[in-house]
Structures are given as structure tokens and as C-alpha cells.
Amino acid sequence: MTTTPSLDEARARVREQGGQELLERLEHLDGRVADLRATRDRDADLPPAPGAGTAIDFDVVVAGGGLSLLLVPLLADRGLRVAVCERGQAGVVHREWNVSAAELRPLVEGGLFRAEELPELMVAAYRHGICRWHGGGTYPVKGVLDRAIDATRLLAETRRRAEARGVRFFDYHEVVGQSAGPSAIAVRVRPRGGEARELIARLFVDARGAASPAATADLLCPTVGGVLSGLAEGPGLDEVDPGIGEILVTTEHVVEGRQHIWELFPGRAGHATVYSFYYARREEVAPGALLRLYARFWQQLPRYKRGEARLVRPTFGYIPGWSRLGPGPAPQQGRSVLFGDVAARHSPLTFCGFGALLRSIVPGAQAIAAAIERDDRSGRPLAGVVADAPLHRGTGALSRLIATPPRAAQQAHELNALLDAAFGTLHALGNEAYAALLRDEMTADDFLRFLWATARRRPQVYAEVVRQLGLRDVGRWGWQLAREALQRRGLRR
Numbered sequence: 001m002t003t004t005p006s007l008d009e010a011r012a013r014v015r016e017q018g019g020q021e022l023l024e025r026l027e028h029l030d031g032r033v034a035d036l037r038a039t040r041d042r043d044a045d046l047p048p049a050p051g052a053g054t055a056i057d058f059d060v061v062v063a064g065g066g067l068s069l070l071l072v073p074l075l076a077d078r079g080l081r082v083a084v085c086e087r088g089q090a091g092v093v094h095r096e097w098n099v100s101a102a103e104l105r106p107l108v109e110g111g112l113f114r115a116e117e118l119p120e121l122m123v124a125a126y127r128h129g130i131c132r133w134h135g136g137g138t139y140p141v142k143g144v145l146d147r148a149i150d151a152t153r154l155l156a157e158t159r160r161r162a163e164a165r166g167v168r169f170f171d172y173h174e175v176v177g178q179s180a181g182p183s184a185i186a187v188r189v190r191p192r193g194g195e196a197r198e199l200i201a202r203l204f205v206d207a208r209g210a211a212s213p214a215a216t217a218d219l220l221c222p223t224v225g226g227v228l229s230g231l232a233e234g235p236g237l238d239e240v241d242p243g244i245g246e247i248l249v250t251t252e253h254v255v256e257g258r259q260h261i262w263e264l265f266p267g268r269a270g271h272a273t274v275y276s277f278y279y280a281r282r283e284e285v286a287p288g289a290l291l292r293l294y295a296r297f298w299q300q301l302p303r304y305k306r307g308e309a310r311l312v313r314p315t316f317g318y319i320p321g322w323s324r325l326g327p328g329p330a331p332q333q334g335r336s337v338l339f340g341d342v343a344a345r346h347s348p349l350t351f352c353g354f355g356a357l358l359r360s361i362v363p364g365a366q367a368i369a370a371a372i373e374r375d376d377r378s379g380r381p382l383a384g385v386v387a388d389a390p391l392h393r394g395t396g397a398l399s400r401l402i403a404t405p406p407r408a409a410q411q412a413h414e415l416n417a418l419l420d421a422a423f424g425t426l427h428a429l430g431n432e433a434y435a436a437l438l439r440d441e442m443t444a445d446d447f448l449r450f451l452w453a454t455a456r457r458r459p460q461v462y463a464e465v466v467r468q469l470g471l472r473d474v475g476r477w478g479w480q481l482a483r484e485a486l487q488r489r490g491l492r493r
Contacts, residue, residue, distance in 0.1 A: 007288050010295035017298050022314050026291045029317065047188040047198045049179040054200055058083045058168070059372055061187045061201040063175040065090025067097075067357050068207030068340045069158050074110045074365035076165035080372065083199060084167060085189050087174035087211075091159035093152055096123060096227070096273050098145040098245060098265045100439060103355040110362045112161065123267050124148040129245040132237075134252055135413065136420025139427040144438045145245055148267045149354075170199075178204055180334035183375070202372050203382065206331065209341035210318040216329050217344040219321035219403055220285045224294040225275035226314040227267065231307035238306045242266045247438065250419075251304050253412040254405040260296070262304050271312060276300070279321065279403035290316055319353070320344045323403075324396030324480065325473050337382040339364060345386040347395065347440050355439065360386045389440040390484050394447045397469065397477040398422075404468045414464055421458035425450060444484040451481075 015023045058081045062072060065086030075082050084090050104121075107113045113121075126146045132138040163169070172192040179186050185204045190196040206212050210220070232239045246264040253259075263275040276297045294316065301309055322328045322344035329344050331337060339360070346356035364385040371382050405415045426434040429450060436442040437450070455461050466474055 007291065010288070010291045013295040013298055014291060018294075018311055018314055023291075025314075026294060026316060030288050030290050046177040046179050047186040049181040050184040050186045050200050052182055054181065054184050056184055056202060057081075057199050058201045060203050060205055060368060061085060061185075061199050062205040062207055062339075063187070063212075064207030064209065064340065064342075065159075065169070065171075066093065066155075066207070066209070066340070067354065068205070069155055069162065070107070070112065070357065071205070071207075071339060071361050071364055072167050073112055073158060073162045073165050074361055075368060076162060076167050077111060078365060078369040080369060082162075082167045083170060083201070084162075085170045085173045085175050085187070085199075087172065087192075089171045090169050091155040093155055096265065096267050097149045097151050097154075097354045098273075099147055099149060099354050099358065100143050100145065100435075101125075101147050102143075103358050103439070104147070104149075106358045106362050110365070112158065112361075121149050121154050122147050123150050124242065124265075126245045126266070127243040129247045131248045131423050132246070132250070133248075133416045133420040133423065134250040135416055137424060139423045139434070140244075141247070141427070141434045141438065142431050143435045145247055145265065148245075148265055148273070175208070178333055178336070180204075180336065185333065185335040202335065202375070203368060204333070204336045205339050205368070206336060206342055207339045210320045212338075212342040214329050214331055214338055215320045215342045215344070216327075217320045217322035218282055218326050219279055219323055219399060220282050221277050221279055221319040221321055222285060222289045222293050223275055223277040223319055224290060224297050224314075224316040225263075225273070226316075227271055227273050227312040228309045229270050229312055230310045231272055231274075231305045238304070240264065240266060240272050240305060240307075242269075249304070250416055251300070253416055254414075255412075257405060257407055259402055259405045259415050260300070264305070273315070274301070274305070275315065277319075279399055281400075281403050285318075290318070321346075321399060322396065323400040324393050325400055325476055331382075335382075337368065337385050339386055343386040345388040345392070347389075347392065347438075356387070356389075363387060390444060391437070391440055391442050391447060393480040393484055394444070394451075394477075395437070397473065400473065401465065401468055406464075406468065418458060418461060418464055421461070422450075422454045425453045425457055429453065444481065448481060 011023060060075055060080055060082045062084045065084050069091055072082055072084055104118055108115050128140045128142045129144050129146060130138050130140050173189040175187060176190050177188040184200050184202055187199045187201060187204055188196050189199060206214055235241055249262045258278040260276055260278050265273045267273055320341055329338055329342060340357055341353055346353035367385045433446055
């Protein structure tokens with residue numbers, strides 16, 4: 001069994017593998033973990049709220065220039081004046097993303113890309129993906145995260161098309177506060193090395209992910225890894241098969257109260273994007289979590305895949321997640337909306353935020369444009385922009401379960417055994433049901449059928465779930481599932 005390295009050991013290993021710049025970036029983000037663990041209501045630097053008749057600079061100010069950039073051209077297409085503020089450079093990423101081919105349709109439906117352009121964004125396609133749990137079986141699935149997308153090209157092209165539509169970009173401008181008035185919202189931004197200023201907008205879109213004060217969901221997922229070269233290719237479990245995506249894989253049981261999980265997605269020839277992560281309750285993520293996890297990544301990588309791994313581009317961050325067993329993130333200011341990771345409406349089981357965000361860009365742009373056209377002077381936050389699949393009310397408890405593994409050493413194997421039983425059941429139900437759950441498309445009836453089948457396969461699941469979640473959360477979960485099933489049958493409004 002391995003142990004978590006000390007901070008000094010972690011610093012030395014990260015510096016050795018990724019260099020001093022990577023170490024400094026990790027330490028900067030880890031330095032904010034106290035903020036990520038806290039429940040925060042607002043930014044610290046509040047500008048004066050704009051009064052009636054204040055001149056409007058933009059219809060929409062968007063904070064964050066990552067995946068949320070996909071929303072921006074769609075807003076401009078609706079005649080809105082849009083600004084994007086990013087503490088770095090908007091549209092610059094350090095990874096590829098994976099998605100199913102069908103989930104790319106909103107890019108075409110929204111008018112951002114033509115159908116014939118989509119293949120140009122793909123760097124790899126797989127025969128199938130797999131999930132594998134330590135000590136258990138391997139369960140293949142088709143049609144899930146089976147297209148690797150060139151994220152650099154996608155966002156660079158999106159930015160170019162946004163600029164052509166008149167969108168204004170404020171690179172290296174950090175949003176430090178906002179205050180809503182009766183007809184507008186003031187957004188205070190601070191340029192790197194400069195004086196703060198205010199942008200006045202009709203609506204503020206917060207797309208800052210875990211860095212946002214509104215990222216108050218109950219789970220955090222520390223994630224590290226990157227694009228690697230030099231890994232051995234072949235059909236073995238410890239090799240990379242370019243035709244297979246590894247969606248969820250474990251190579252050990254619970255260690256020090258955490259179940260570490262791997263993902264691997266082949267990309268360009270000789271490259272693969274590899275992640276290591278764990279689910280945790282927000283309050284249990286300790287300072288230095290990313291630094292220690294990155295050191296552990298290099299320590300444990302040979303146990304997962306052999307070869308002479310070289311880091312091409314690092315990837316790391318905190319992904320906020322919501323179990324649906326308590327209140328979700330919500331904007332604390334009027335004339336505001338949450339979008340992307342900060343809203344935590346992605347799958348709580350697989351944290352597949354790319355697919356969830358793609359599903360949200362067209363209805364999100366429509367809702368924002370409609371809100372501005374109505375010009376709701378109540379100042380209420382805008383709801384309903386990021387779609388939340390009904391299935392998430394079921395899978396959310398599973399994510400809380402993974403974030404609360406058994407603590408006793410003699411029970412360290414239980415979580416993998418439970419997950420193996422669950423995914424063995426999914427595989428037995430057939431690819432349609434299996435893929436539907438991982439793509440957030442499974443119906444409530446099929447999800448209940450999956451739970452009952454898992455319980456038959458592993459009867460002790462009842463005791464394990466109650467022990468790890470507690471009676472209150474189990475009761476809340478059961479009520480949510482029953483309510484969803486009744487609604488599906490039209491028995492309850």
C-alpha cells in the first residue's frame with residue numbers, strides 16, 4: 001500500500017517531472033483550496049450597484065474563457081453585445097476533451113460549426129470504452145466518450161468566430177466582484193498589474209468553475225494528469241490500446257480514505273490523455289491536495305501503464321460536483337446565471353462536463369436572450385440555463401458513496417466490489433442501458449431496474465449504502481427516485 005507523500009516530497013517529484021512553472025501553478029491553485037472548501041456568498045471586492053439610467057456597456061459579461069466560450073458566439077448571433085473576461089487568455093487550454101459523436105450536434109444546431117467541419121475537430125475515435133474495477137471484471141461500452149476532440153483547435157476557432165461576431169475579449173482581466181441594480185449589474189474587473197474598473201451589463205454569466213464564489217456544491221474532485229507520450233502500446237492491461245478509451249479504472253483499493261480512479265483517452269498517434277482523481281466531500285479536501293495527488297500520479301502511473309512516460313501538457317484542477325442530496329450552487333446576485341462547472345449540473349457519476357455543457361449551449365443562449373428581451377427588473381438570478389438530467393437525482397448518491405469510502409482497513413475492498421457489481425449489472429443490461437447511464441440519458445424506470453439488479457447481485461449493498469451515506473441521505477435519495485418514477489408515470493405533478 002502506498003501512502004500520500006509529504007508536501008516536500010510532492011514538490012520535489014512535481015518539479016522533477018513537470019518543472020518549476022508547473023509546481024508554481026499547482027501551488028497557486030492549492031493556495032485557494034481554503035476558499036474552495038468554504039461556503040462563499042460573493043466576491044470580496046464589490047463595486048457600487050448601478051442605479052436606474054446607468055449607461056450599459058454590454059448586454060452580457062461572461063467571466064471565464066474555457067469551455068464556456070462555446071456559448072458566446074450563440075449569444076452574439078442573437079444580437080447581444082458580449083464581453084468575455086478571463087484571468088488568463090480566453091480560449092487557451094491544456095488538454096483534449098472526449099465526447100460521443102451524437103453529443104457534438106449542438107455545435108451544428110447552434111450554427112457555430114457546419115456538420116462537415118466536425119471531423120476536423122476530432123483527433124481519435126475508439127472501437128469502444130471500458131470500465132474496470134480492481135479485483136473485478138472489465139466492462140466494455142460503445143458510444144460513450146469515444147471521440148477525442150482537439151480542444152485547442154475547438155476553442156481557438158470558437159474565439160475567432162466570436163470575435164468576427166463582435167464579441168470583445170478582456171484577456172488577463174480577473175473578475176473580483178459584482179453588484180446588481182434594478183436594471184443592470186456592475187462587474188468589477190482587475191487587469192494584471194493594473195487598476196480595477198467596472199463593466200456595466202444587463203446580465204452576468206459566471207463560468208469560472210471551481211474558482212467562482214458560487215461554486216458551493218458538496219463534492220470536489222481533485223484531478224491531475226495530462227497529455228503523455230512514451231507509454232507502451234498493445235493489448236495488455238498495462239498498455240495503451242489506441243482503439244479503446246478507459247473511462248473509469250481502479251488499480252488498488254481504498255488508500256487513506258480515498259478511492260483513486262484513472263481515466264485514459266488515446267489522442268494523436270503516440271499520445272494519450274491520462275488522469276488520476278478522487279471524489280471527496282468538499283470539507284475533506286486538504287490544502288496541498290493537487291500537489292500531493294500529482295506526486296502520487298507519477299508514483300503510481302507505472303502500476304497503471306508501463307513505458308517511459310513524458311509529460312507533453314499538464315492538466316489539473318478542482319472539479320466541483322453536486323450529489324443532489326442537498327442544495328445546489330445558485331447565483332447570490334440578481335441578474336446573474338451560473339454556467340459550466342460552477343453550476344455542477346454535469347454527471348455526478350462521471351463528471352462528464354463537456355457533454356452536459358454542449359447540451360446547454362443552445363437552450364442557454366435562448367434563455368439568456370429571452371431574459372434580456374424581457375428585461376426582468378426584479379433582479380432575480382436566472383434559473384434553468386444549464387440542463388440537469390433527471391437521472392442525476394439517482395447517480396448523485398452514487399458519487400457521494402464514492403466520496404465516502406469505508407475507513408476501516410478490513411473494508412478497503414468493499415467500494416471496488418460494489419462498483420464491480422454495479423457495472424457488471426449495467427453490462428448485463430445491454431449496451432443501450434449501459435451507455436445511456438454514462439451519457440446521462442437513462443430513464444428513472446431503467447435506473448431503478450439497474451439498482452434492483454445490482455442488489456440481487458450483491459445483497460450486502462443495502463448495509464454498505466446505509467453505513468456510508470447514513471439513513472437521512474438514503475431516505476432523501478429514495479424519495480427523489482420514487483418522485484421521479486411517479487412523475488414519469490404521470491401520477492404526481
